[in-house]
Amino acid sequence: MNLSERDRLYNWHPYTQHKTAADFPAIVKGSGALLWDENDKEYIDAIASWWVNPYGHSNKIIADAIYDQLTTLEHVLFGGFTHDKAVLLAEKLMEILPDNQKKLFYSDNGSTAVEVALKSALQYFYNKGIPKTKIIAFKDAFHGDTFGAMASSGITFFTEAFKGSLLEVIRIPVPTIGNEEQSINALKDLVATNDFAAFIFEPLVQGAAGMVIYSPDALDEMIAVCQQNNVFTIADEVMTGFGKTGKTFATDYLANKPDMMCLSKALTGGTIPMAITTFSQDIFDGFFDDDTNKALFHGHTFTANPTGCAAALASISLLQSEEMQKNIVRINQSHLVFEKRIQLHPKVKTTRVLGVIFALEIKTENQESYYGTMRNTLYNFFIENGIILRPVGNIVYILPPYVITDEQLEKVYDAVGKALEIV
Numbered sequence: 001m002n003l004s005e006r007d008r009l010y011n012w013h014p015y016t017q018h019k020t021a022a023d024f025p026a027i028v029k030g031s032g033a034l035l036w037d038e039n040d041k042e043y044i045d046a047i048a049s050w051w052v053n054p055y056g057h058s059n060k061i062i063a064d065a066i067y068d069q070l071t072t073l074e075h076v077l078f079g080g081f082t083h084d085k086a087v088l089l090a091e092k093l094m095e096i097l098p099d100n101q102k103k104l105f106y107s108d109n110g111s112t113a114v115e116v117a118l119k120s121a122l123q124y125f126y127n128k129g130i131p132k133t134k135i136i137a138f139k140d141a142f143h144g145d146t147f148g149a150m151a152s153s154g155i156t157f158f159t160e161a162f163k164g165s166l167l168e169v170i171r172i173p174v175p176t177i178g179n180e181e182q183s184i185n186a187l188k189d190l191v192a193t194n195d196f197a198a199f200i201f202e203p204l205v206q207g208a209a210g211m212v213i214y215s216p217d218a219l220d221e222m223i224a225v226c227q228q229n230n231v232f233t234i235a236d237e238v239m240t241g242f243g244k245t246g247k248t249f250a251t252d253y254l255a256n257k258p259d260m261m262c263l264s265k266a267l268t269g270g271t272i273p274m275a276i277t278t279f280s281q282d283i284f285d286g287f288f289d290d291d292t293n294k295a296l297f298h299g300h301t302f303t304a305n306p307t308g309c310a311a312a313l314a315s316i317s318l319l320q321s322e323e324m325q326k327n328i329v330r331i332n333q334s335h336l337v338f339e340k341r342i343q344l345h346p347k348v349k350t351t352r353v354l355g356v357i358f359a360l361e362i363k364t365e366n367q368e369s370y371y372g373t374m375r376n377t378l379y380n381f382f383i384e385n386g387i388i389l390r391p392v393g394n395i396v397y398i399l400p401p402y403v404i405t406d407e408q409l410e411k412v413y414d415a416v417g418k419a420l421e422i423v
Contacts, residue, residue: 059271
């Protein structure tokens with residue numbers, strides 16, 4: 001049996017109905033924007049392996065940093081101890097985060113970063129004896145698969161089986177063009193009740209909803225509304241962070257800064273699972289007390305893993321390099337050129353570009369389901385043609401590694417154009 005066949009014997013994959021799924025390509029090697037399977041077929045990784053790998057596969061700078069750390073100190077518990085890489089990473093992040101972010105809490109992945117933020121918001125008010133037990137989120141949001149993150153998400157088939165076991169979350173419209181006033185007014189009505197501890201959002205781009213983009217002006221006003229009404233704001237930058245939108249963080253487009261931020265995915269350049277939740281000083285002070293019971297009793301075995309911290313430090317240095325910054329601009333400009341070329345296609349309904357993110361929506365007669373026929377047809381077409389893209393219903397998006405070449409980008413664009421002819 002080959003690797004794909006052996007995989008089917010024991011492994012349970014994410015977001016997969018195994019009864020109907022075909023064998024998966026078995027990837028054995030990666031370099032830059034390319035991956036190779038066990039049959040030596042080449043793929044362009046046009047979504048940076050779920051948005052985690054902006055600096056290319058098998059990046060030597062990150063690999064060397066990991067090797068050096070593994071042969072010095074691979075791990076030490078963060079409960080009751082600290083280490084140099086956690087201190088250095090905190091100092092580095094403070095240089096690039098919004099000025100109001102003053103404290104970091106380490107965890108394992110995007111979902112857990114969101115869990116920490118939600119628990120902190122709820123316990124902050126509990127510690128002060130203020131009954132705020134509800135959360136506000138956008139419709140069609142996606143914040144992860146753990147229970148708090150799942151409750152805050154709005155894609156119902158992900159959460160339907162658990163709806164009786166979740167936090168109370170009220171969802172409001174996304175402030176896309178033409179919907180700004182409706183969204184802001186809905187937020188104002190909710191915060192006026194004094195029932196809500198926090199408002200969580202994906203800043204400027206809703207990734208899993210199909211790269212839905214909205215303006216920073218509306219979000220700025222919404223953050224101001226929350227600040228005026230003692231409701232914390234949580235920016236889920238798991239997808240948008242570390243250059244995806246053209247700036248280091250999507251919140252860098254905002255005048256008003258969130259109280260908390262959730263970071264993961266590209267944090268370690270696609271190498272080691274790690275996440276960070278960042279906080280304003282005010283939130284940390286809500287737990288700083290002589291009463292031990294008011295501490296944040298949350299932790300993960302691999303919190304602030306030294307090897308992950310070393311990978312993150314190397315990744316941030318790559319992001320800040322002149323080469324990567326030029327690559328981000330180059331990809332954005334390429335997307336804009338492709339957008340002009342494709343947006344008049346008779347099967348294209350809308351297009352949108354922000355930073356290295358490109359998305360187009362295909363015209364359909366009926367509402368396309370998330371994992372429906374069109375999506376599967378498109379996904380299989382791209383895989384057959386050596387392109388890794390994961391359409392969301394009838395929306396095709398590109399979010400490539402920053403090291404992708406112009407030639408590789410053109411192959412991706414060409415594949416998208418050809419895919420329109422088969423749907």
